[in-house]
Amino acid sequence: MTSTSGAASSSKICFNSDCKDLKSERARKGWRLRTGELAELCDRCASAFEEGRFCDTFHLNASGWRSCESCGKRVHCGCIVSVYAFTLLDAGGIECIACARKNVVLGSNSSWPPSLLFHPPLSERLKDYSAKGWSQLAGSGPVPWRQAPSLFNSPISQPEWHSKVCYEVDLSTGIDRLNADRLSTPSLEKKKIEDFSERLMNGTLKLGTRDIHENGNAGINCEEQPGSCLTKSQQPSLKEEPSNPPLGLSVPYTSPDEANGQIGVSGPHLRPNPPPPLAKQFHSNLHNGLDSSGETQIRNGRPRPDGRGRNQLFPRYWPRFTDQDLQQISGEYPLILWGILDNWECSNSVITPLFEKMLSASDAGRIGRLVLPKKCAEAYFPPISQPEGLPLKVQDSKGKEWIFQFRFWPNNNSRMYVLEGVTPCIQNMQLQAGDVVTFSRLEPGGKLVMGCRKASTASASEQDNEAKNNSSASPSFSSINQAELADPTSWSKVDKSGYIAKEALGTKLAVSRKRKNSTLGSKSKRLRIDNEDLIELKLTWEEAQGLLRPPPNHVPSVVVIEGFEFEEYEDAPILGKPTIFATDNSGEKIQWAQCEDCFKWRRLPSSALLPSKWTCASNSWDPERSFCSVAQELTAEQLDDLLPHCNPAASKKMKAAKQEPENVDALEGLDTLANLAILGEGEALPASSQATTKHPRHRPGCSCIVCIQPPSGKGPKHKQTCTCNVCQTVKRRFRTLMLRREKKQSQKEAETTRKKQQPSLPDKLLDDDPLPSTNAGNSSPNPKKLVSEGSDDDPNRIKSSTSPFKGQIDLNIQPEREEELSPGSDSGSMMRLLQDATERYLRQQRMLSSGVNSDSTVTQAQSGGGTEGEKTSSSVNLGASHQDADRDHSAVFSIKSSAPTSATG
């Protein structure tokens, strides 16, 4: 290549001096120049470059063509473009990348491609090599793998450190691509990766790590630095390489010998003549979701040695190792790298990400069984033919060795693979449901390495602490990720997904959603259920946005982005009181706000900015209605019209809940409540953990693994006598459920009796009695409807009269008021609601009763005693009120509602 002079981007002419075509408007990037810039190419040249046929196209007649010492294939060695396509041999001559890779693999006695992990960063490095020379990167003397990542600290490659990189293989083109979808890097960096990955379409840009490590003083002139060259294969060479099996056919080989007792995964890989696996092949093995070979996956759990790698792994199991991860692994395993491997070949050590799995509740539970994805198990673990399986040595991120039983259960006509005995390891790593365990292989030796990533919902403070701790170890690094780089011990502490920056921006909710989407993908509907719960339990971002108000007296600057105007405020917004905006009869824009004390809705000008807590007394816009005693001007119908629009999600769910059997709803609430109670216990449950913890078919008294599992997946099992928050909450919730059932039963009975005795009375009563509305005594909205529907177990209707934001988090809630929610304490408005409802119901009962025993009923009920029937009466109200809270409010409200139950029960 001769185009090494001139500006890379200033000219409108293609940078390729052999071309001189005009660049397109969006010039495509080519190789990195010595200046650090990227050559800008026309489409044709860029395509040629990306497809690895640049030299074939433009340098066909140029000097520098040499033949591969192994396969004889001609490789251009005379330009910067082809610098990655070959490697220089110590004894002279060159090898094409394919042969070099093969030899490296054979030499290291590894069935794994030696350089998979370096792919992204090395790509970047390679870009840099052309500009910076080798000495900068390789240092002097042998560079062990574990030091290799430090080579990546170029300004360019650094950002990619924070990205999660995985690969997929486009078999149609034989292209390894960085799966940019899953990169969390900023778009520009992401684009950069994409660009380069495209540039490497055929390249696969594999490194013989030996080449890197053992050559410390390579310059850019690879000819002069035998053994130092990184090579980029050209597509033809790859395709033509006869020793390279077709993509997707190479499998991580494991020994069929499973009778040799304890083995590491290494054992199986020490086959005498492993096929020369290309990294590309490995990728296709690892992520062969695109495998189009037509080979069917081995079914019925009967893996064949020749087919194990063809299992199509679901993306959710693709390892998302970051470079930091790798470095940390390497950093964590000096013993592995320097001791266990016991020779200088350690410089060839490669940690190959195999797969990862988010721990389910079962996995992290006490049973100690980690369910392995079948395809992963069959692809990466030794084949087992007996259900008993075999012991498997695994080293954790601290280098500690564990022995798990790798086995399977027949399941239908298939198998279910599990690792047994993982509890100590899980606990040692302090993992819980939602965290991710990663499996990787250390080559040579094939040691199985188990890493982990904590769910990202660890508290920000925790992360801050991590950052601080780590930064202390490496003051030059400021970010968490960077800090982690310097401190491998934090490997399991902080997620390295690159979302941290986003976490810093927002709430757990956003993060959890992001994480769920990214980590679990479309994993489970349970997740979506949880998301729905989140929607109902918490504000959506959109809704939250609606509550954010500009700081007083702040004028926004308006920014137009893609045609949309955005208001920008220099100061953080404040959280305003939720209100309902509307237009009155005169067309004036107004808003309705609800008093914190009396729950009456007050009309306010639309411009009114309310504090999070607002009462009638603050109604300076309408002094006449600045007292709670003043009636509400909003009619029931009007309010009814307004409210449904406030939260479509909640309304939708409300409707759905109506249609569901009562107990189902209640039991779902039980789940939610239990989870929330766990949250309230102070152990912030990772969102992903919530996702994996929630499970169907809960029943009262359920002793399943989820229900009995303590929040962290460890600790004693809950007993009947357990008084922990979870148990108490579940018990309360159960009582509520029972009360509700009693109530329903009694209502039916009462209804029957009423019809018999006073057929015309109920309607009148319903009309007259606003029931548990908070607006007793004034224009309570649509009392009839509320009563009728409320009595039909639809507390949401009732709730709708109190807040348009039912089913959402009360952003005004003060966490420090948590104790108020405990049983027996004043639970605030809900308590009032309850009392109000009780009194009202008793009055109703008095009216209904023909007087035979009503007095005693009331008396006894009010005194807390009474006959069974009287208890029922009381229970009816309690149950109804409980439903209000149980169904449609967040944990806080749920617990609130539970409190009276305990108190009165």
Place this chain on the structure above:
DNA sequence: GAGTTGCATGGGC
């Protein structure tokens, strides 16, 4: 009775 084991079940993809 508690813990363990191994298979069954069923939701989700």
Place this chain on the structure above:
DNA sequence: TGCCCATGCAACT
């Protein structure tokens, strides 16, 4: 529709 796999749960220890 079939498979995967999280979880349930009965049998067993």
